[in-house]
Amino acid sequence: MENLVAYSLVAVYSAMGVYTVAFILFTLDLAKRSVAATDAASAAPAEAAAVASSSSATVTAASGSSATVTAASGAGSASGVATTIERPVTAAASALSTDGPVGATRFQKAAVALAALGWLLHLAAVLTRGVAAERVPWANMFEFGLTATAVGMGTFLGALLWKDVRYLGAYISGFTLLALGIVTVNFYVDVVPLPPALQSGWLVIHVLVAVLATGFFAIGAGLSIMQLLRSRAAASKAEGLRFVQTLPGASALESLAYRVNVVGFVFWTFTLIAGAIWAERAWGRYWGWDTKEVWTFIIWTLFAGYIHARATRGWRGDRSAWLAIIGFGAVIFNYTVVNLFFKGLHAYSGL
């Protein structure tokens, strides 16, 4: 028992070490990309044309189709115009990213491999903690942070199988490293038995889904940040961060962010409902505007706003991206400030 807790901590520190190296490599990759960015950008349209013309003779892809849709959906707004202008680059970047990422450097492979290794250690830390505690490893702030960052990193690595989002590596590994450091140094508590209020099956479901939602919102926020960088770079003539030019286009990033965030939103909705059902049993009412409930509601409303913004003329693009980032900021606020400084019934930080 005692040993397992210690092993878990060793695994946490090892994971942090490996993540540090992964973070450095991911950052180096972005930095080196910027050097190659100008070449890649000039080469991209030509390659895209080549991809289009290489389609079979009987089936011809319409190169104009995507541009039509963008123009129709975004007309009238400034961001829409920008989107339309950069659309050809988008098509080029996404076409290329299926074959190989734009401007990716030799650092990237090593970075991903290390992130995966770090994640395995991280996962081992979570599992040993759970075994040592003989319960789910998310019953206090330290454990929630430990597990949520593991889920966030896992979601990122899983997403790599689906889409090449390695440009998020620096953000995710940096964030995970920072969060792990803070929870381990500042929020650490030893394994203690569950207080009566937490002795419920809902602890497994309610918190697990909250952890999942947090992981998805983290990735969504990363994509939205990239989207903002991308659209700024497209809008201004000044030389910004040059790796930005190697990213997919702003509208591609936006739609990717949306697809990730809506998963988070569904999980969050479930968390809220499951929490209400549990609150009814534990505290005698399903909703009582407890500080944690208030912030869960605020986050839900922000992301509901985000989804509506994506469907509202004049709000698509940068504004909706800001909403997603503010929403994730509120999630972090809910986990840190509300837990530590606000008086309420969710007093399970263990600190």
Added chain:
Amino acid sequence: MEPLRPSDHIDADALAAERAAERDDQEASGDARGASAAIAQPALGAVGWLRFAWRQLTSMRTALVLLLLLAVAAIPGSLVPQRSADPNGVVQYREDNPELFDILDTLQVFDTYTSVWFSAIYLLLFVSLIGCIIPRTLHHARALRSAPPKTPARLGRLVGYRTMDAPATVEQALDAAHAELRRRRYRVARYGDSLSAERGYLRETGNLVFHMALVGVLATIGFAGGFAYNGQKVLVQDQTFVNQLTSYDSFNPGRFFDDARLDAYGIRLDEFSAEYGLDQTTGIVQPLDFTAAVTVTENGEQRERVIKVNEPIDLAGTRLYLLGNGFAPVVTVRDAAGEVVFSEPVAFLPQDANLTSLGIIKVPDGLDEQLGMIGFFYPSALPLESGALTSIYPEPDQPVLTLNAFTGDLGLDDGVPRNAYALDTDDLEQITGGDTGTDSLVLGLGQSADLPNGIGSVEFTALPRFVSVDIHHDPTQAGVLVSSLLILGGLVVSLWVPRRRMWVTATATDDGVRLQYAGLARGDDPGLEQAVADLADAHSQRLAPTLES
């Protein structure tokens, strides 16, 4: 038919463009239906302005701004204590910041979630929502019964456009496409030598269910909430609570409550047991289990039940929760002649994890002057170096009671309700503890001590436990639960069922038929291009046997 959307919905542009294209087609083909599609602009009279205001309220932008306003308006309620969730916190806040309190209270910040401004925002939001979903529902009901729209003239502008040549007749090709589209659960209509198909009506259904269920939550709380009530009762061991209004320590009725609704039952606390774990290295005590064994009397029958945290019991339409516990020392006060003037258990409120507890004892009658006592109770008392006591464990291993006594007018006789858990010492004279020169009374269980000035004596007679029970009747639960599940289901369907249109046209050529395919997304649909490609592939597979024959 299109899902109906507010005019500033992102799809509205695409729709307008498509309608324009349709009109072009209709004019070209001489279709008379085009005339009715012209939009008449109303002159802005009184009705026009109302209509304008309504349009504004039901627009996407307004709904969005109201949503964000609601999020912002919810914040103050988390910054200051709320009367509903933390009434003692509000009292404390008033003492700490008397001036700020008055300003904030005028702004209803201590009742944020029932305040005028918060209510105004969510009511406007819901009016906007209802104004949006009613026309959309009617429209969707019609759409569910109508055929997919005419095939646009220029498919080349649409998503996933591709062409394919096949050695078949137009009829063969369209029949095969029809079968393939049906297999993919499209609704299919034929217009000339083209097929128009649409699927994913469930997306709009889910969207409407989601929004209606939100209204359902609000309506349930608004209507059924008035019949709800809840009350709190401190129940000392071996005492019986009878479910009637006067028995409650505090009671919050809904608007439509009348006390005939309280069903008669009695509940007696037989035993309360607590279990704690002690971390040997840190010395921190962790509660592990709280169990209240009770006897319920209902309709003349007695039953034994157990209430635990997370395990409430249901009784006659109410639900009973175990929300707190503590010690209720029995204090016996005797006058100078040794006659008992007071002897009853007094619930002491826990102040820390080791159940150091604070209690107020008021003895209004039987002595020359009224007697008030502020007591501290330590279940496992340990003297600190300073001489003060502290409790090191929440179980009564070494129970000690200390009392500071006051004499004077307790203020119980002037008809003003007094808090049983507070003693106003302003008009009282302290006779033990503090600066009196007389030590506080310190009593172990069973011990007694004389009060100064020959007033009488005090005895720590017994140490029963108490539990604090919440009794709730909430008729909104079922409705809110059903609505919540519909919200979740509707959300999942409306986000992930793709609504898409697909068109196939066939034109006879010298050696067969030229086929054109294209799609159109209604809402977010990243898989559309692939879906058009899959349809074309499957279609060519179906036409393959035709090729060989």
